[in-house]
Amino acid sequence: MRERKDLLAKWLALEVGKPFKEAIGEVGGAADIFEWNAEETKRIYGQTLQSRFPETRVHVYYQPVGVVAALVPWNFPIVLASRKISTALAAGCSVICKPDVITPGAVMELVNICKDAGVPDGVVNLLSGDPAEISNELLESDIIKKVSITGSTRVGKLILKKAADKVQRVTMELSGHSPFIVFDDVDMNKVADMAITAKFRNNGQVCISPNRFYIQENRKDEFVNAFVDRAKKLKIGNGMDDGTDLGPLTTAKRLEEIEKLVETSKNEGAKVVMGGGRPAGFNKGYFFEPTVFDDVKDNFTIMKEEPFGPLVPVLTFKNFEEVVARANDNDLGLCSYVYTNSMDQANRASEMMETGCVAVNTAAVAVAEAPFGGIKQTGYGREGGSMAIKDYLNVKYTHMGLKT
Numbered sequence: 001m002r003e004r005k006d007l008l009a010k011w012l013a014l015e016v017g018k019p020f021k022e023a024i025g026e027v028g029g030a031a032d033i034f035e036w037n038a039e040e041t042k043r044i045y046g047q048t049l050q051s052r053f054p055e056t057r058v059h060v061y062y063q064p065v066g067v068v069a070a071l072v073p074w075n076f077p078i079v080l081a082s083r084k085i086s087t088a089l090a091a092g093c094s095v096i097c098k099p100d101v102i103t104p105g106a107v108m109e110l111v112n113i114c115k116d117a118g119v120p121d122g123v124v125n126l127l128s129g130d131p132a133e134i135s136n137e138l139l140e141s142d143i144i145k146k147v148s149i150t151g152s153t154r155v156g157k158l159i160l161k162k163a164a165d166k167v168q169r170v171t172m173e174l175s176g177h178s179p180f181i182v183f184d185d186v187d188m189n190k191v192a193d194m195a196i197t198a199k200f201r202n203n204g205q206v207c208i209s210p211n212r213f214y215i216q217e218n219r220k221d222e223f224v225n226a227f228v229d230r231a232k233k234l235k236i237g238n239g240m241d242d243g244t245d246l247g248p249l250t251t252a253k254r255l256e257e258i259e260k261l262v263e264t265s266k267n268e269g270a271k272v273v274m275g276g277g278r279p280a281g282f283n284k285g286y287f288f289e290p291t292v293f294d295d296v297k298d299n300f301t302i303m304k305e306e307p308f309g310p311l312v313p314v315l316t317f318k319n320f321e322e323v324v325a326r327a328n329d330n331d332l333g334l335c336s337y338v339y340t341n342s343m344d345q346a347n348r349a350s351e352m353m354e355t356g357c358v359a360v361n362t363a364a365v366a367v368a369e370a371p372f373g374g375i376k377q378t379g380y381g382r383e384g385g386s387m388a389i390k391d392y393l394n395v396k397y398t399h400m401g402l403k404t
Contacts, residue, residue, distance in 0.1 A: 001031045001113055008078055011106035013239035016074060017247040017286070018202050020240055029368070030082035030110075033384070036368035040389055041090035049397075057400050062393040064092035065169060066145030069138040071159070072107060073150050074100035074250060075205045079366075081107050083383040084148045085114065085124055091392035093146070096125045096138060102250060104128040139163055146170070146392060150207070153332070153377050171391050172379030173207065173372070176334030177306045179327035180210035181349065183320075183340040184219045191339045192226035198337065198363040200234065200290065203246055204310040205254065208335040208357070208365050211307055214323050217316035224294065224314055228274045231290040231312075236279050249286040249309060258288050258309040265302045270313065271295040298326055306332070320345060328354045333376035335365055356382075 001008070008030075009023035018026075046061035070084035081097055088095040099107035107126060114124040127134050138144050139162040146169040149159050156174040163170045180198070182191055198210050215223045239247040249255045262276055275291030288310060296303065296313040303313060317323035327336065336353040338360045340346050350358045356374040359365045366372050371385035382388050 001027065001034065001110075004109070004113060005031075008106060008109055010240070011103075011109055012078060013247070015103040015106055016077070016202070016239075017250050018239050019244040019247050021244075022202065023239070026076060026079050029366075030078045032368040033079065033082045034086045036384075037086040037090040037389070040386060041092075043386065044091070044389065044393065051399070055402050057402065058397055059400060060395065060397045062390075063396055065392050065394050066093060067143050068093045068095040068146045068148060068392065069144045070095050070097045071135065071147065071149040071151065072097060072099045072103075074102040075202055075207075077103040077106045078110055080150045081110055083372075083388075085110070087148075087383065087388050087392055089119070089123070091389050093392055094123045094125070096127060096144070098127050098131070098134050098138065101128070101131060135159065136162070139166065139168070142166070144168060148381075148383070148391075149173070153379075156379055169391065171373075171381030171383065173334075173374065173381070173383060174377065174379040175306050175332055176207040176209070176374065176378055177212065177304075177330050177332045178208055178210045178335040178337060178355070179212045179214060179330075179353075180337040181317075181323055181327060181339065182213075182215045182219070182223060183338075183342065183345060184216040185341045186339050188219060188222050188226055192223065192230055194339070194361075194363040195223075195227055196230045196234075198359075199312060200231075200246060200310060203249055203288075205250060205308050209308070210337050211311070211313070212303055212327065212330075213312060213314045214317050214327060215314060216323075217318060220314065220316045224273060224292065227312070228292055231274060231292065234290060236282065236287055236289070246290070246310070249288055252286060254309060255286040255288060258307070258311065261302055261305070261307055261309075261311065262291060265293055265296070265300060265311075265313070268300045269295060269297065270300060270302070273314075275310075298329070304330070320348070324349065324352050328352075331377045332374070334374035334378040335359065337363075 005027040008027045012023035049058040068088040072081045111126045148171040150173045153174040156172045234245040236246045237244040270293040273292040275289035290310045293313045333355045335357040336355045338349040371382035371387040373382040
């Protein structure tokens with residue numbers, strides 16, 4: 001995979017629209033995941049338990065769950081397909097991967113890499129085509145024993161209902177609406193740098209993208225000024241061009257929904273500090289400016305619906321208890337970002353945030369060695385770390401008599 005990183009990155013730039021340098025990073029992350037799971041397969045440990053009966057023994061061991069259906073979205077097709085495929089392989093499962101219709105090429109190349117690396121025919125498979133038709137066939141099949149989906153909460157609920165008919169095991173990583181909390185004891189320039197990195201990765205089309213910016217009230221203006229200053233320097237353009245920081249949104253539908261949400265936010269009373277429309281000189285393609293809002297209230301639409309784009313609503317807060325309560329007031333629970341130099345605040349926030357992941361003083365969240373996933377209506381199950389593989393295994397025990 002690392003040897004073909006340029007080819008995979010080109011697919012990502014062409015199909016998703018992300019900048020080539022960012023696409024290279026995605027391929028590197030995917031390779032890390034394969035390497036992690038290649039080692040994790042060695043750590044599927046069974047147990048021998050002490051029996052209450054002196055003449056028997058109890059042995060516990062794990063077996064592959066069976067064929068896995070991997071439903072992969074368009075925004076990070078290489079990383080997310082790699083999570084599902086590599087974990088299935090590590091557990092000893094075959095996998096049928098369904099890429100999004102927007103990004104079939106990237107996942108096809110990944111499947112080719114698996115084959116060229118020596119994975120036997122029929123172990124890693126790909127089906128591309130009508131999403132509803134393929135998903136229904138997979139979920140209605142007696143062959144499929146587990147489903148892993150990354151997608152919207154709406155689609156996840158539909159998949160879960162279908163999987164219930166066959167009692168298929170399901171891992172779901174669904175929508176997010178991440179709070180980004182900045183306390184007043186930070187280096188604001190460093191925080192602004194991390195905010196730019198976290199927010200504009202893949203132009204905000206990321207489930208863990210920070211979408212609700214809570215800044216302690218006495219430093220809000222400083223944050224906005226630092227953030228806007230950096231956002232204005234981002235170069236918008238073709239992902240294959242050198243120096244591009246922001247590519248286009250991936251689809252016409254995404255652009256339409258972002259434009260609609262901007263107008264809704266303005267009508268509800270938000271003030272546009274920066275952006276708010278298509279950038280000058282980009283009449284073709286699905287480009288949209290980084291957009292920062294001030295004067296936002298908790299009941300605005302943008303605070304309830306996942307934007308999935310380069311929109312930044314900024315709010316203020318007075319104290320710790322208030323901001324934690326407001327940040328947790330959402331049906332989704334994937335990721336939170338917290339910035340503070342107080343270990344007390346950092347620890348308490350980590351424990352109290354109602355999300356599956358918390359990033360403290362960093363923009364990095366999803367790493368191969370960590371159990372990535374959410375709570376609430378973001379779904380359940382984990383991908384990554386030592387926990388993920390257990391969802392691809394059945395537990396069995398034998399109560400064995402030593403003699404007849």
